[in-house]
Amino acid sequence: MRTVILRDDQRERRVSIDDNGRVSVDDVPIPAIDLSPGVVRVGDGPGRLAWVAAAGDVRWVHLDGEVYEFEVERAGARRRKGAAHGSLSAPMPGTVVRVDVAPGATVRRGDTLVILEAMKMELPIRATSDGVVKALHCRPGDLVQPGVPLVDVE
Amino acid sequence: MTLGRVLIANRGEIAIRIARACRESAIESVAVYSEADRDSAHVRAADLAVAIGAAAPAQSYLSIPTIVAAARSSGCDAVHPGYGFLSENAAFARACTDAGLIFVGPPAEVIEHMGSKVAARELMMQAGVPVVPGVTPADQTDHGILTAAEQVGFPVLVKASAGGGGKGMRVVRDAASAAGLVGAARREAAAAFADGTLYVERLIDRPRHVEIQVFGDSHGHVVQLFERECSIQRRHQKVIEESPSTALTPRLRNAMGEAAVAAARAARYVNAGTIEFLVEGAGDSARFYFLEMNTRLQVEHPVTEAVTGVDLVRAQFTVASGAELPWTQSDLTQRGHAIECRVYAEDPANGFLPQAGPLLLYREPRTPGVRIDSGVVEGGSVPVNYDPLLAKVTALAESRPAAIARMAAALRAFPILGIRTNLPFLIRVLEHPDFGAAHLHTGFIDEHAEALLTPREPPPEAVAAAALSVPPVRSAYSDSSSSPAGADPWATIKAWGR
Numbered sequence: 182m183r184t185v186i187l188r189d190d191q192r193e194r195r196v197s198i199d200d201n202g203r204v205s206v207d208d209v210p211i212p213a214i215d216l217s218p219g220v221v222r223v224g225d226g227p228g229r230l231a232w233v234a235a236a237g238d239v240r241w242v243h244l245d246g247e248v249y250e251f252e253v254e255r256a257g258a259r260r261r262k263g264a265a266h267g268s269l270s271a272p273m274p275g276t277v278v279r280v281d282v283a284p285g286a287t288v289r290r291g292d293t294l295v296i297l298e299a300m301k302m303e304l305p306i307r308a309t310s311d312g313v314v315k316a317l318h319c320r321p322g323d324l325v326q327p328g329v330p331l332v333d334v335e
Numbered sequence: 336m337t338l339g340r341v342l343i344a345n346r347g348e349i350a351i352r353i354a355r356a357c358r359e360s361a362i363e364s365v366a367v368y369s370e371a372d373r374d375s376a377h378v379r380a381a382d383l384a385v386a387i388g389a390a391a392p393a394q395s396y397l398s399i400p401t402i403v404a405a406a407r408s409s410g411c412d413a414v415h416p417g418y419g420f421l422s423e424n425a426a427f428a429r430a431c432t433d434a435g436l437i438f439v440g441p442p443a444e445v446i447e448h449m450g451s452k453v454a455a456r457e458l459m460m461q462a463g464v465p466v467v468p469g470v471t472p473a474d475q476t477d478h479g480i481l482t483a484a485e486q487v488g489f490p491v492l493v494k495a496s497a498g499g500g501g502k503g504m505r506v507v508r509d510a511a512s513a514a515g516l517v518g519a520a521r522r523e524a525a526a527a528f529a530d531g532t533l534y535v536e537r538l539i540d541r542p543r544h545v546e547i548q549v550f551g552d553s554h555g556h557v558v559q560l561f562e563r564e565c566s567i568q569r570r571h572q573k574v575i576e577e578s579p580s581t582a583l584t585p586r587l588r589n590a591m592g593e594a595a596v597a598a599a600r601a602a603r604y605v606n607a608g609t610i611e612f613l614v615e616g617a618g619d620s621a622r623f624y625f626l627e628m629n630t631r632l633q634v635e636h637p638v639t640e641a642v643t644g645v646d647l648v649r650a651q652f653t654v655a656s657g658a659e660l661p662w663t664q665s666d667l668t669q670r671g672h673a674i675e676c677r678v679y680a681e682d683p684a685n686g687f688l689p690q691a692g693p694l695l696l697y698r699e700p701r702t703p704g705v706r707i708d709s710g711v712v713e714g715g716s717v718p719v720n721y722d723p724l725l726a727k728v729t730a731l732a733e734s735r736p737a738a739i740a741r742m743a744a745a746l747r748a749f750p751i752l753g754i755r756t757n758l759p760f761l762i763r764v765l766e767h768p769d770f771g772a773a774h775l776h777t778g779f780i781d782e783h784a785e786a787l788l789t790p791r792e793p794p795p796e797a798v799a800a801a802a803l804s805v806p807p808v809r810s811a812y813s814d815s816s817s818s819p820a821g822a823d824p825w826a827t828i829k830a831w832g833r
Binding site for chain 1: 522690719751759797
């Protein structure tokens with residue numbers, strides 16, 4: 182018997198898998214059998230397939246035309262809470278086209294702080310809450326990578 | 336003359352599509368690739384491959400001298416530009432011709448003429464083809480654009496005079512919001528086309544986007560291969576196309592087909608091209624307006640190939656070699672109903688933001704009546720540098736409902752994992768009651784955003800399947816991390832205290 186905790190951006194689910202491979206999700210038995218790498222047969226009927234892929238602690242699942250992403254909870258690992266307090270980062274690699282704020286500026290939720298260009302499109306980086314710009318980490322022309330903080334707002 | 340060896344000046348699915356047509360026509364093909372594409376599928380699809388430079392398009396796929404030199408040095412006698420990149424660049428067509436290469440497409444001066452929205456409109460008006468009211472203001476300052484918008488009448492569409500593809504395009508509903516939107520449009524236009532000139536046109540209310548495929552040869556023949564409806568768009572880019580269009584009555588279809596042929600004749604058009612129209616209203620009284628002409632093969636050409644049964648790319652080679660079109664107008668008919676879905680690496684729930692990353696799992700469905708044109712493979716990755724189109728799925732069936740059902744079933748059996756895609760979104764569009772009822776217009780996605788974009792709660796079966804892939808704790812840290820090198824420190828944490 183082992184327990185796996187999976188989280189999506191809404192909530193956690195506790196999955197137990199017994200020594201015979203029987204699976205329960207939040208204590209409800211769910212038929213699921215590994216067929217081949219990345220392919221799981223689910224449910225009681227024949228031929229309902231889920232496809233699964235792993236990248237580190239992330240699990241991707243395609244089932245019935247929807248795709249779900251989960252994160253595997255690690256014992257001892259600290260819960261991840263978005264990026265560091267109020268720091269806004271690039272969602273994908275891109276070039277900084279324009280910076281609309283300076284440190285110390287007061288911003289409102291939804292204000293455009295930085296404009297990136299990626300894949301020939303402009304992507305505005307907007308404040309996710311009201312606050313004050315604490316630090317700027319980019320300049321026009323910078324090439325930025327996903328996850329790297331661009332602006333800190335507090 | 337017959338073509339012996341063709342350089343394919345493109346990448347991804349369209350490069351592979353062209354390489355296949357070469358093989359069927361007993362023409363040798365030469366692929367080109369940037370540093371980012373060294374291991375891409377299109378490189379292996381051709382007979383030969385030539386490296387053309389850095390990942391940035393300007394230093395590879397958009398570099399005219401590099402591509403012309405690659406064609407010369409690899410012994411090509413022709414160049415197929417595909418779509419996007421240099422396909423509608425008159426200077427490129429001219430550079431090919433000057434280097435003694437056949438450009439598989441219309442003559443450079445036709446590309447130039449139809450590429451200018453102003454010149455194209457004037458030509459269409461002369462040919463008796465209706466156009467949308469609009470203007471390229473001589474005064475290109477914010478003030479000049481605003482004045483033009485007031486003359487044309489709000490709401491207006493402000494867009495790059497030099498290009499298409501939705502780049503540098505903004506809807507401006509009133510004078511108050513104009514300044515910011517015009518600035519953004521100008522910057523995007525300048526970045527994408529090296530020309531920030533803006534065009535202002537009246538926004539047609541709830542229009543349907545219906546285009547006619549045309550084809551001309553150098554002997555003066557012009558035919559039309561019926562319509563494709565492309566009303567399902569996001570960011571002014573098409574995602575689902577179909578033929579026939581439910582917007583057209585037989586009478587309107589004839590009128591639009593005739594207008595398209597008249598337009599192509601007026602342009603002295605040679606090779607494959609598309610006349611895009613906006614359709615306003617319904618029934619025989621619906622009105623259509625010339626939008627623009629695409630002087631190249633369209634992304635959505637498989638829809639036309641499905642309903643007419645012809646091979647447009649092979650015909651491009653036939654016409655480029657100087658021969659006559661393989662069909663006359665009376666040879667061409669529409670049969671059944673075809674739908675194409677474009678599968679993009681993008682995040683619909685997050686403004687359709689393009690995604691780059693690894694394709695951990697990618698399995699194309701094999702079902703009857705479904706064609707897949709793709710440029711990626713499982714284990715490959717989607718680079719950040721290019722358009723994030725992964726695959727085009729085209730379903731043909733005897734009726735529209737049957738084609739929709741066939742398409743939805745195919746997409747349900749098309750798992751793509753490791754990168755977010757629009758696949759779930761496409762299925763939701765196909766199964767939306769208003770899509771089934773053909774209540775289509777170019778604002779469809781915005782109108783139904785909530786139904787189409789709201790994330791769904793994972794069913795317990797999905798959770799169970801994910802859990803089975805988590806190995807018992809002792810080996811839990813040995814699975815290889817395929818995630819892109821993230822800056823997030825938590826993503827790199829492995830075992831504690833071991």
